[in-house]
Amino acid sequence: MLKSGLITGAIAIFLAAGFSLISPICVPCIALLLGAGAGYLNGVFDRPSAQNSALKAGAGSGAIGGGGALVGHLIGGAINAVVVGPESVRQMLEQFGLSASDDPVVYYGGVFGGACCLGLFEIVLMAGLGALGGLLWWQMTGKNMAGGAPSPPPMPGV
Numbered sequence: 001m002l003k004s005g006l007i008t009g010a011i012a013i014f015l016a017a018g019f020s021l022i023s024p025i026c027v028p029c030i031a032l033l034l035g036a037g038a039g040y041l042n043g044v045f046d047r048p049s050a051q052n053s054a055l056k057a058g059a060g061s062g063a064i065g066g067g068g069a070l071v072g073h074l075i076g077g078a079i080n081a082v083v084v085g086p087e088s089v090r091q092m093l094e095q096f097g098l099s100a101s102d103d104p105v106v107y108y109g110g111v112f113g114g115a116c117c118l119g120l121f122e123i124v125l126m127a128g129l130g131a132l133g134g135l136l137w138w139q140m141t142g143k144n145m146a147g148g149a150p151s152p153p154p155m156p157g158v
Contacts, residue, residue, distance in 0.1 A: 001057045003045050005064025008038035008126075012065050016072025016122075021080050024073065024115065028122055031069055035062040035126030039133020043142060054134040054142055062130020063123055070119030077115035081108055 012034050019026040039058025048054040086107035090100040101107070 001042055001046060001060045002064065004038055004041040005061040007041065008034055008061065008065030009068025009071075012068035012126075013072040013075070016069045017076035017079070018072075020073050020076030020115070024077060024080075024118055027069065027073055027076075027118060028125060031066065031122040031125050032129060034065055034069065035129030036133040036136070038062045038065040038126065039130035039135075040137045041133075042130070043134055043137025047145065048134070048138070048142060051135070051138045051142070054138040055131045056134075058134020058137070059127045059131040062133070063127040065130070066119075066123030066126035069122040069126065070116075073115045073119040073122065074112070077111050081111040 012031070015030050015034070016027045019030060038061040042048075042057050042061040043054055046057055048057055086102075086104045089107060090102065093100040
């Protein structure tokens with residue numbers, strides 16, 4: 001569980017940081033694929049012997065990978081907040097007829113809080129999809145290994 005979670009988490013850090021520079025809303029979309037991949041990868045590495053253990057270990061791998069997505073989301077959000085800045089956001093909001101605070105602490109707190117909320121959502125999302133990935137591995141490969149290899153059908157006429 002730890003090996004596949006750390007591999008997925010390392011990938012998630014870089015992808016989440018990159019995608020959050022474009023738009024923080026894009027990161028949960030990659031979390032869908034990464035979570036399922038973490039659960040499946042856990043099955044490949046650990047080869048659980050029961051469906052229930054494949055689900056639990058897949059969820060654990062997805063949650064560990066989701067922690068990487070949270071860290072990447074915070075890194076990308078911090079870079080994005082510094083590049084854009086509170087003054088640019090205030091000017092953009094005024095163009096839409098909305099008022100904004102002049103306090104930069106409110107701006108950076110909002111960016112950090114939003115990144116944390118989305119990151120926690122990604123942990124939960126990746127854990128759930130990690131369980132799904134573990135179930136997929138079990139259905140495709142694991143159940144055949146648990147009951148022994150199926151014997152080939154007999155050849156006719158032999």
